[in-house]
Amino acid sequence: MEIEIATIGGYEEVGRQMTAVRAGEDIVIFDMGLNLSKVLIHDNVETEKMHSLDLIDMGAIPDDRVMSELEGDVQAIIPTHGHLDHIAAIPKLAHRYDAPIVATPFTIELVRQQIQDEGKFQVDNDLVKMNAGATMAIGDSEQVELEFVNVTHSVIDAINPVLHTPEGAVVYGLDKRMDHSPVIGDPIDMDRFREIGREDNGVLCYIEDCTNAGRKGRTPSESVARKHLHDVMRSVEDYDGGIVATTFSSHIARVKSLVEFAEEIGRQPVLLGRSMEKYSGTAERLDFVDFPGDLGMYGHRKSVDRTFKRIMKEGKENYLPIVTGHQGEPRAMLTRMGRGETPYELDDGDKVIFSARVIPEPTNEGQRYQSEQLLRMQGARIYDDIHVSGHLREEGHYTMLDALEPQNVIPAHQNLQGFSPYVDLCRSQGYKLDRDLHVTENGNVIQLVE
Numbered sequence: 001m002e003i004e005i006a007t008i009g010g011y012e013e014v015g016r017q018m019t020a021v022r023a024g025e026d027i028v029i030f031d032m033g034l035n036l037s038k039v040l041i042h043d044n045v046e047t048e049k050m051h052s053l054d055l056i057d058m059g060a061i062p063d064d065r066v067m068s069e070l071e072g073d074v075q076a077i078i079p080t081h082g083h084l085d086h087i088a089a090i091p092k093l094a095h096r097y098d099a100p101i102v103a104t105p106f107t108i109e110l111v112r113q114q115i116q117d118e119g120k121f122q123v124d125n126d127l128v129k130m131n132a133g134a135t136m137a138i139g140d141s142e143q144v145e146l147e148f149v150n151v152t153h154s155v156i157d158a159i160n161p162v163l164h165t166p167e168g169a170v171v172y173g174l175d176k177r178m179d180h181s182p183v184i185g186d187p188i189d190m191d192r193f194r195e196i197g198r199e200d201n202g203v204l205c206y207i208e209d210c211t212n213a214g215r216k217g218r219t220p221s222e223s224v225a226r227k228h229l230h231d232v233m234r235s236v237e238d239y240d241g242g243i244v245a246t247t248f249s250s251h252i253a254r255v256k257s258l259v260e261f262a263e264e265i266g267r268q269p270v271l272l273g274r275s276m277e278k279y280s281g282t283a284e285r286l287d288f289v290d291f292p293g294d295l296g297m298y299g300h301r302k303s304v305d306r307t308f309k310r311i312m313k314e315g316k317e318n319y320l321p322i323v324t325g326h327q328g329e330p331r332a333m334l335t336r337m338g339r340g341e342t343p344y345e346l347d348d349g350d351k352v353i354f355s356a357r358v359i360p361e362p363t364n365e366g367q368r369y370q371s372e373q374l375l376r377m378q379g380a381r382i383y384d385d386i387h388v389s390g391h392l393r394e395e396g397h398y399t400m401l402d403a404l405e406p407q408n409v410i411p412a413h414q415n416l417q418g419f420s421p422y423v424d425l426c427r428s429q430g431y432k433l434d435r436d437l438h439v440t441e442n443g444n445v446i447q448l449v450e
């Protein structure tokens with residue numbers, strides 16, 4: 001059976017991930033993501049109303065025109081988890097394919113919300129839920145099967161999809177950490193990866209996320225970030241002024257820890273900001289997390305301001321606002337608080353807890369610096385980097401190569417510079433460039449089996 005891989009997006013950047021695999025007549029697409037930094041760099045760009053081709057020209061969404069080089073039918077579009085760099089181009093591209101979107105329940109719900117917000121295209125693809133551990137036949141050949149393997153990442157319900165073919169498995173390995181004690185959900189299913197590596201035809205190809213490949217050792221578990229956060233929160237237990245926390249709103253495990261520790265130190269947690277309300281509300285509705293019954297979640301400007309006024313009236317020392325703005329995004333809640341645009345007044349000595357790391361990218365770094373300075377000018381004390389990454393470091397990469405023993409490896413989720421530590425790591429394990437280690441760019445097709 002002919003096997004081809006089209007590397008469509010995310011092979012020259014972090015963002016706008018998209019990869020297609022053709023096995024005989026059948027094609028599956030993994031991820032359709034957005035490169036948010038290409039959008040935010042422009043003032044007031046509203047992507048909801050924009051045409052796909054304009055967004056492709058901006059470098060914001062994958063240039064999927066290379067799909068015409070693949071001879072076969074797209075049978076499924078498979079977003080691997082709910083981060084925007086994996087799902088947010090779906091409203092702009094999915095309607096071009098007569099295929100269902102298949103994902104885990106939390107991811108499907110986020111995709112549904114993305115499609116609802118779309119203002120330009122009618123997206124009628126079926127939305128199909130499939131849980132980690134489940135499989136699905138692809139096409140009519142009865143020889144190709146899709147499987148979801150449970151992985152751990154900084155968003156819940158993440159999977160690595162595996163396409164089983166007569167030539168071996170294609171494992172799409174983006175976005176995971178090897179977490180054996182996650183705060184929400186099951187540990188990564190390493191047993192299954194090892195089994196797949198030992199199956200008759202083995203692993204034909206492993207597509208891997210190189211984000212932290214240059215960092216030594218292993219990525220700590222989310223339970224380590226939770227401990228760190230607990231230590232910080234207990235240390236400010238006796239403070240009788242304002243404490244504010246921020247984190248990735250899609251990071252439900254972290255939000256859960258913040259909510260629990262707020263209560264432990266006698267403060268009422270409240271989630272503020274549109275995306276806080278959206279992600280936590282969705283996770284609670286789908287029963288991924290059990291928040292206290294009286295936990296307030298407010299997204300709209302008016303209800304947020306009303307909540308801030310109530311907090312100021314009843315005393316800041318009774319509350320922990322958990323807000324958006326961990327990267328210093330100009331329109332997010334914490335940045336607005338820093339600029340004095342909300343009714344919440346910061347005083348000398350108030351604490352601001354960043355349970356996040358700055359995404360190392362000049363725009364983020366600049367915005368975050370500005371936000372922190374604005375907060376400091378009002379006397380706030382900053383706690384930062386209370387966080388663990390969602391991506392594998394060196395030791396995780398060695399473990400995956402050991403488990404899967406792939407015949408071919410394709411580095412992804414970085415630019416050329418970001419690939420190089422992973423390329424070195426693979427070469428140390430016997431892989432050779434242009435033989436079984438394929439460094440590529442956006443818009444290429446790699447033929448693995450002719």
Ligand SMILES: [Zn+2]
Binds near residue numbers: 153
């Ligand atoms: Zn991710």
